[in-house]
Amino acid sequence: MKTLSLTWKKRKIPSYLTENVSEDLIVLENLVKIYDTGLIKVLGLKKINLTIKRGEFVAIMGKSGSGKSTLMNILGCLDRPTLGHYYLDGIDTASMNPNELSEIRNFKIGFVFQSFNLISRTSALKNVELPMTYAKKGKKERRERAMELLKRVGLESRADHMPNELSGGQRQRVAIARALANEPPLILADEPTGNLDTAASEEIMQLFSDLHKEGATVVVVTHEENIAAFTDRIVRFQDGVIISDTYRKKEDGERSLQTAQTEQLAEELWAARPDGLREGEAARPDGLREGKAARPDDLREREAAKTDHMGMPAGIAGTDDLREQGRDSRPGKEDPHVV
Amino acid sequence: MLFENMAMAFSAIRANKMRSFLTMLGIIIGIGSVISIVSIGDTMRSLFSDLYKNVGITQAYISIGYWVDDVRQSDYFTLDELERVKEIFGDDITYIDSSAATSAEAIYKRTTVNFDYTGVDYNYIDVQPVDIVYGRYLNEGDILGRRKNVVMDVDSAQMLFGEENAVGKTFRTTIYGDTDTYTVVGVYKEEMNAFQALMMGGGAKDRGSAFIPYTILTWPNDYFYYLRLYASEDIDFSQFMTKLTAYVAKSKGRDPADFRTVTAMDEMTQVDSMMGGLSAAVGGIAAISLLVGGIGIMNIMLVSVTERTREIGIRKSLGAKTRDIMIQFLTESAILSACGGIIGILIGVGLVSLGGMALGVGAVVKPGVIIMAVSFSALVGIFFGIYPASKAAKADPIDALRYE
Numbered sequence: 002m003k004t005l006s007l008t009w010k011k012r013k014i015p016s017y018l019t020e021n022v023s024e025d026l027i028v029l030e031n032l033v034k035i036y037d038t039g040l041i042k043v044l045g046l047k048k049i050n051l052t053i054k055r056g057e058f059v060a061i062m063g064k065s066g067s068g069k070s071t072l073m074n075i076l077g078c079l080d081r082p083t084l085g086h087y088y089l090d091g092i093d094t095a096s097m098n099p100n101e102l103s104e105i106r107n108f109k110i111g112f113v114f115q116s117f118n119l120i121s122r123t124s125a126l127k128n129v130e131l132p133m134t135y136a137k138k139g140k141k142e143r144r145e146r147a148m149e150l151l152k153r154v155g156l157e158s159r160a161d162h163m164p165n166e167l168s169g170g171q172r173q174r175v176a177i178a179r180a181l182a183n184e185p186p187l188i189l190a191d192e193p194t195g196n197l198d199t200a201a202s203e204e205i206m207q208l209f210s211d212l213h214k215e216g217a218t219v220v221v222v223t224h225e226e227n228i229a230a231f232t233d234r235i236v237r238f239q240d241g242v243i244i245s246d247t248y249r250k251k252e253d254g255e256r257s258l259q260t261a262q263t264e265q266l267a268e269e270l271w272a273a274r275p276d277g278l279r280e281g282e283a284a285r286p287d288g289l290r291e292g293k294a295a296r297p298d299d300l301r302e303r304e305a306a307k308t309d310h311m312g313m314p315a316g317i318a319g320t321d322d323l324r325e326q327g328r329d330s331r332p333g334k335e336d337p338h339v340v
Numbered sequence: 341m342l343f344e345n346m347a348m349a350f351s352a353i354r355a356n357k358m359r360s361f362l363t364m365l366g367i368i369i370g371i372g373s374v375i376s377i378v379s380i381g382d383t384m385r386s387l388f389s390d391l392y393k394n395v396g397i398t399q400a401y402i403s404i405g406y407w408v409d410d411v412r413q414s415d416y417f418t419l420d421e422l423e424r425v426k427e428i429f430g431d432d433i434t435y436i437d438s439s440a441a442t443s444a445e446a447i448y449k450r451t452t453v454n455f456d457y458t459g460v461d462y463n464y465i466d467v468q469p470v471d472i473v474y475g476r477y478l479n480e481g482d483i484l485g486r487r488k489n490v491v492m493d494v495d496s497a498q499m500l501f502g503e504e505n506a507v508g509k510t511f512r513t514t515i516y517g518d519t520d521t522y523t524v525v526g527v528y529k530e531e532m533n534a535f536q537a538l539m540m541g542g543g544a545k546d547r548g549s550a551f552i553p554y555t556i557l558t559w560p561n562d563y564f565y566y567l568r569l570y571a572s573e574d575i576d577f578s579q580f581m582t583k584l585t586a587y588v589a590k591s592k593g594r595d596p597a598d599f600r601t602v603t604a605m606d607e608m609t610q611v612d613s614m615m616g617g618l619s620a621a622v623g624g625i626a627a628i629s630l631l632v633g634g635i636g637i638m639n640i641m642l643v644s645v646t647e648r649t650r651e652i653g654i655r656k657s658l659g660a661k662t663r664d665i666m667i668q669f670l671t672e673s674a675i676l677s678a679c680g681g682i683i684g685i686l687i688g689v690g691l692v693s694l695g696g697m698a699l700g701v702g703a704v705v706k707p708g709v710i711i712m713a714v715s716f717s718a719l720v721g722i723f724f725g726i727y728p729a730s731k732a733a734k735a736d737p738i739d740a741l742r743y744e
Contacts, residue, residue, distance in 0.1 A: 079657060079737045100661045107659020118654045118741070122355050123348075134344055135659040179658070 014136075018108040022091035026186055026218050027053035027076065031270045033084035034071050034241075045071040047241040048085065048271050053220065055186065058213040060229035061222045063238030070191075072238065073222045077110055077189050078102045090186055107135050111180025115192035117172040119164040125151060125175045126160040132182040150178035154208065170201030177208055181217075188212065188219045194228055206231040342671075349672035352644070353679070363640040364680030366633025367720065371684025371713050372691070373626040375705070379692040381619020382704040385612055392608040396467050398571040400581060401439060402588060405600040414592055416563040419555070421591065425567065428587065432572050432580055435467045439568030440557035446500055446522075446548060448511040453500045454547050455513065457490070459554030467570045475507035475526035482525070483553045491526040496548030515556065522552070577605060627716075633680065634720040641673050641728035652732050653740025662733040669729035670722055677721025681714050688713075 029052070034045040046068050053059055063069040074080035075087055078094055081102075087094050089109055094102065106112075111132075119128045129147035138146075151157045154174040156167075164172055173193060180188055190209065194202035210231055213219050221232060229235050237245040353360045404415040417438065426436055440459035445452050462480045465472075473494060482489045497506035506524045513522055558564050567588070571580050581601055589596040645652070652665055660668075689705050696703030 074738055077657065079741070100663075103656060103659050103661045106657060112657050114741075118650070118657075120651055120654060122351055131655070132658045134341070135655075135661070135664060137341065183659075 014108075015104075017090075017092055018104055021055070021186060023088070024055055025052050025088070026055045026057075026090055027051065027220075028088040029085070030088070031085035032072075032075065032082045032087060034068075034075065034080070035083040044241055046075070046082070049241075049243060050270075051236065051243065051246070053218065055218055056213075056216055057218055057220075057234060058210070058232045059220045059234045059236060060232040061220060061236050061238065062224060062226075062229050064224060066240075067238040068241035069222050069224075069238045071241075073189070073191050076187075076220065077112060077191075078105045103135075107132055108183055109185050109187060111177075111182070111185040111188045113173065113176050113180050113188065113190035113193045115195035117164070117169070117176050117196070119172055119175055119179075121164055124161050124163060125156060125167065125178075128164070128175055129179045129182055132179060136183050146182065147178070150181055151175070153181070154178045168201070169197050170204055173197060173201070173205050174208065177205070177212075181212075186218055188217055190219065190221045192223055193221060194223070194225070202228065341667075345668050345671040346675065348668060349675045352648075352672055353676055356644075359640060360676060363636055363676060364683065366636040367630065367677050367680025367717050368633075368684040368687065370626065370630035370633045371681045371717050372687040373629060374623050375685055375688025375709060375713055376691050377626050378619055378623045378709050379688065379703060379705045380695070381615055381623070382706055382709070383692065383696060383701065384619075385615045386704045387701055388611050388615065389608060392604050395604055396570050397604050397608070398434075398573055398577055399467075399568070399604040400571065400584075401566050401568050401602040402584065403566045403600055404592075404594075405598050407600075408594075408598050413563070415594070416565060417567055418562055418564075419558060422567065424591075425569075425584075425587070429580075429584065432575055434570045434572050435461065435463055436567065436569040437461045437464070437554045438558050438564040439566040440554050440564060442515060442557060444513045444515055446511045446513045448500050448509070451500055451502075453496065455492075455496070456547055456549045457515065457552045457557070458549070459557035460551045461554055464551065470528040470530045472526050473529050474505045475524070477526055477528075478551060478553055483555050486553060486555045488520055488522045488552075488556065489525045490522050490550040490552045491528055492524060492548060492550035494527055494529050495545065496550060497524070497527050499546075499548055515552075577603070630716065630720055634677070634724040637673050637677055637721055638724035638728060640676075641669065641725055642731070644672070645669065645728045645732040648732075649735060649740045649743040652735050653737050653743065656735070656737040657741060665735075666729045666733040669732050670725045673725025673728070674718050674721040677724075678714060678718040681717025684717070685710055685713055 029049050032046055032049040032051075036043040036045050049068075049072065061069050061072060071080070075082055076089075078089065078097075079102075081095055081097075085095075089105065092105065092109075094105060097105065112118075119125075120131065123131075126144070126147050129150055130143040133143040133146060148157060148160065151160050154177055156171060156174055156178070159167060159171060159175075164175070167175065177188075180190075188209070193209070194205055197205060206228060209219050209221065213233075219232075221228065223229055232249070234246070234248045236243055404411055408415070419438075422436060422438065426433060437460060441457060442459075443454060443456050446455040460478065462478050462483050465477050470493075472491075475491070477491055478489060481487065492500075492506065494504045497504050500506070500511060501509050501524075504527060506527055509524050510521050511524075512519060514520075569584075571577055581603065582596075585596045585599050585601060589599055655665060655668075689710075692703045692705060
């Protein structure tokens with residue numbers, strides 16, 4: 002993995018921000034996130050390895066507390082991993098200071114949030130202009146680009162409307178236009194349809210699909226299967242680990258192999274983890290320890306699952322509930338959301 | 341970017357109109373009172389300076405010092421000495437007399453009016469111009485001949501004779517115990533504003549005033565205590581005074597330090613510095629209210645930062661750096677404060693102008709004071725905005741985004 006040396010100059014935009022460096026847009030290497038609550042240390046993410054290539058359309062799924070929000074924060078450069086590396090477009094974000102992370106967010110990431118997060122009392126146009134303002138782009142350029150983007154999401158007639166004058170679906174489309182402002186290589190959406198009705202949700206997901214077809218890399222964090230069904234790849238989280246990683250359009254066999262390889266690597270790295278972590282682990286509450294205890298069994302079962310035709314290690318969770326979820330998420334001819 | 345920040349700041353200020361106004365109120369009152377006090381001070385100074393200009397900035401008195409114990413007859417001045425001084429200093433002295441004045445009752449038929457008589461030379465009109473509305477001013481013949489002629493002002497003529505044109509009228513008065521008949525040869529008018537009238541004692545309308553030949557007032561012994569003179573405005577005044585004192589001292593066989601000089605310029609400088617000091621002191625006290633206003637701004641900015649935590653989170657997630665957020669909130673507090681400052685200036689200037697109009701004097705509002713007030717209020721805004729702005733800038737984006 003190439004790590005760029007950073008020379009920091011005021012007001013000059015470093016080239017790594019504007020140039021596309023790596024084909025692997027997101028590379029997570031042994032990513033660990035520990036939350037230190039003072040009393041106990043909680044493992045949010047347990048040594049995650051994940052690669053997302055440029056142009057992929059990925060859903061990250063999991064229940065509340067599964068670690069998907071933690072991952073979302075790290076992917077969005079809002080948070081830094083405790084251990085391991087996160088390379089975004091070849092840039093090692095672990096070594097960056099908050100202002101450098103701001104620049105990364107500005108140039109490399111377009112956020113779409115569940116609660117839209119438009120700036121109130123600020124017109125749709127101004128909202129879309131905002132990332133370009135922080136990128137120090139000229140007034141005219143900002144205006145033209147923002148208008149173009151609003152047109153792209155079908156809201157050019159609402160450019161002067163304030164967020165409170167727009168419907169939920171319209172607000173989210175403004176937010177998407179805003180996310181696209183600086184042409185970031187990564188669109189990161191956190192439960193983008195969580196506050197929308199079915200029709201609007203469909204609209205927004207269709208928009209993401211279109212963006213993906215135009216070449217954008219879109220990562221959607223969601224807990225809704227029908228939303229995830231729009232994507233090409235589903236990464237499932239539980240208790241801070243990836244429990245499955247499936248491609249919808251690729252051959253299932255090929256995927257399983259890759260998953261297994263990743264997980265084998267993960268297991269090796271887990272065994273070689275620093276002592277500090279092992280201690281932290283010991284201090285974990287029972288729930289987490291159970292999760293850990295279940296781990297070897299999981300893997301054993303996963304080995305067995307390699308031959309499973311289901312395309313995902315169905316037995317790993319050991320619960321009918323999860324098995325059910327897994328089945329639902331599988332792409333199938335009967336799935337109404339297949340694009 | 342600066343423009344963007346200002347637009348954002350104005351929109352935030354507009355969003356909470358009442359709150360913004362109440363926050364500004366501290367600054368408005370502070371700046372308003374500083375401006376009024378400093379302007380009142382400046383107006384007073386300019387009035388005094390006008391007053392001295394009216395009296396004559398080069399006016400000077402010289403006399404034997406009150407601290408001298410062994411005052412002799414020769415320490416007094418005589419008309420001959422006065423003439424000699426006039427000859428020696430020539431054009432350097434534009435006017436000189438014995439600085440004599442007295443008060444007496446003037447009687448015309450059954451009317452009695454208390455009169456203040458000022459003894460002057462015939463060319464006093466050159467240094468203290470007045471409008472002669474009827475008749476003429478005193479002439480050289482009146483002075484040399486000690487003629488009992490007077491020039492009185494219109495109001496006095498009205499009081500004593502019941503008409504303004506009193507030229508040729510006579511009245512009786514007693515000067516230094518010598519009762520005689522005096523003739524009005526001229527009537528003058530002097531324009532004074534309310535303040536000048538007050539300071540010149542012309543405010544009391546029940547007394548008459550008139551010019552009489554100063555030679556009458558030196559009578560009968562022809563010795564007098566003061567020399568009053570006006571120096572030419574083209575010469576170095578302090579150097580002239582040194583020369584004059586030296587000459588007078590030498591002619592009387594004394595040390596120059598034994599003579600006391602009082603000049604309009606010295607007095608003016610003294611009064612001016614006193615007024616300046618006073619208005620600075622009171623203005624300083626008023627400036628404390630600006631501090632209170634600044635704390636009000638800090639308080640409301642802290643509230644605003646807390647309220648807008650989520651907005652800060654959004655901005656940061658979109659790529660705003662610490663500095664961007666800092667500048668945004670600093671701009672807001674500076675604009676809030678500067679707006680208060682501008683309103684305060686309008687109110688202060690308005691009050692001073694109204695007061696000036698009411699008193700019939702021109703209010704003096706120096707542009708420097710306004711510039712200082714605006715920049716000071718903006719500085720107050722920036723200073724008291726630093727803490728809230730840095731609090732906003734340091735917010736963690738995740739926590740800020742999660743803030744409800």
